[in-house]
Amino acid sequence: MSMTIGDILALEGLGAMRPRAGEHSLHAPVRWYYVAENEGIADWVMGGELVFVTGINHPRDETNLLQLLREGRERGIAGMVVLTGPDFIRAIPPAAIALANTLNIALIEQPYQLKMVIVTELIATALVRRDQLERSRRDMLLQLLTGDYPDVEIIRQRARSQNLDLSLPLRVVAFRLTGAVALFRDLPGEAAEAHLQQARQLASQRLQVLLGQLDNPFPLLVTGQMFIMLLPEPGLSRHKQRLQQWLQEGAEDSREPLALLCGASSAVSDLSHWSNALAEARRALDVAAGLAPRQRLCDYDQLGVIKLLSAVGDRALLADFARDTLGRLIEPARRSPYLLVETLEALIQENGNALRAAERLSIHRNTLHQRLQRIEQQSGHTLDDPQFRLDAAVALLIWRMSQTNLQES
Template sequence: MSLTLADILALPGLESLRLRAGAAMQSNPVRWPYVAENSSIAEWIMGGELVFVTGINHPRSEENLLLLVRQAHQRVAAGLVILTGPEYIKQIPQSVIDTAQHLGVPLIEQPYSLKMVLVTQAIGTALVQAQMLGRSRQHLLEQLLEGDVQSLDLLLQRAHSLGLPLATSRQVALFKLEGSERLIEAFGADQAERTLQSSRERLQRALQQRLEALGQALSPVCQGEHWIVLLAASEQQNRQVMVALIEELNPELAPLRLYLGLSTTGHGPERFAHGLHEARQALIAAQSFPERLGVCSFNELGAIELLGAIRDRSVLDKFVDKVLGPIISDDNRHDPVLMPTLEAWFHECGNLALAAQRLGVHRNTMSYRTQRIETLTGSSFTNPHDRLNISIALLIWRLSSSRPARSTA
């Protein structure tokens, strides 16, 4: 459970806080209060902070306040609180309010008569309480998602006491934010960490907003680079909302990328673990097949569902090595062209001209490569049994967790 701006504005003793802009973003989760002492906040916050601006230790001109609003937006701060009174910041300029409203930055006015020590104490206490409740809720949901259930009745009783609505059947959505290593390559370790934190806050905030719009969805369970969401609405509506979320966020999160796997619907608490298993299989497919655009539902897996039922990974690896081993080895020794050729050939249903166009090569080159594949593997594309074996082996190869997703586009 997260403490939101709306929660803070409703705290006893803080009634004089006034929301001046960004009312639509009151559901922003607050990670911690931060009092800004410098002219800039960009290098001091990492996302989710409620930033307090006093003007006591640094003059706050209209230009500086506009800068802080823009930096709060850039760094995904939960909101900006500006203290006003006769001595330092007499009033908030209208341009600052308008900019905050335009950027979707919640802007709160706090009178100097309301002592900071009372504000930070109230927020700190509420944060600790929210974090304790949130940890209790997450631990209970993790027990159900991991299948660690000794007494379902006792867990449901505890869920009721924690305010967790578990009576509704759920669909499990599993998100993965991938690409942190690319951040380090692009920005270096320190900047990469700040960017990653801001990206996680942006995702958390956007997820919370979509879940509130869907209704009766439980707060996300965050596990490293994964977010698990238990959705209550219809499968079609869930997919539409979640796909829209990914399409909106991916350009903002680049070079990070968000992937999503969805389970089937109708999972009660006793089947949350099964639903998570389905969502994991769908997520692997979403990452492995670029044509799925980063989203896959379990009911779309087809033969992948059968492969996922094989628990002994070595059986699958041996099959791939038997069928595709010679061309994988050839690609490792030379330019890696045969496996992409194979992928393109199957993607275009054996149409050499279209496969050649997909790879940007001449049709004769495509024909030569397919003949070489047949020679190396001892298989024939005209033999239905050989085509089936190659197709299944290629499917397993693409699903390999040790190999990054490839595109034949």
């Protein structure tokens, strides 16, 4: 895993540094360090930095420290170190400690007697060493996930030399930011790109923190637009509710329309099957937006018939089935797009019970019956036919999957 603030505080020679706030964020990964010499830091950090505030080149009163914390939160810094002593910043103000706790930023106190040249040299050396180890681990794990490796036994030897246990079954858990299409539609190109990259940086940091909280030995992997975790079993089962809550909290904090979604593979034990597990996680991720937008997490083991649908290579065959079954219901150029589709879905979810379907949709029974008549007219089928309801359930899944792919392509 990447070096965290907690790892840095544990380095020999840095024992005098102590956390004052945001101790839950000591798992935050540190990309590099930055010594703040200007009034603000927003224009000088990119995310992931451990920011040192000395007060030597610029006076640091309570107002300025609060400003730095807010800017640090906005830019996604790993944490902040404030040097205290009789000459510049005598003590960290209580208001700064309270704000750091509110913003969940690790706030560290460093006495001036501990020389900055020693601190920065120790941190830089440790970061470079950890980065070299992480690069080697990521390279090895990505080879397994892509199936591009010379020999399994060589992989096992490399893993043992790096204290990674690959013998236990694990799940491949993939994350992706969705909503980029809407982002570039609503904002100018440069602004949308800047926002997207900042969101990816923040997502990476949050995932790194989550890995540390789960005490996971595997590093976070990135391939294309996906972030990938490897969770040893029964890790996903044990942490699924917590992961779901974490995704929901992140959605509330993030700017619309971007949202982080998650897809998990079934458990895999054989190293030669890791690439299959990645494909499963990708399939679960692809249907998460359309089929479980409120849950944000899609488990491949719970996809049911979608496993079969996602494995069909001929996408045109699926599209034809959905179109033949649903008819004009899924035509995009409608006065009320997808209103009848949602009504049909509600009826199927309630096993054909019209009263409960009306309650689910929060509409009057008469309104529901009017819509059901239109569904029968436009689909060419009767809702009393159980075969049609079965076909419609499958066709709606196919349509939702195709809509997800269309929106994110």
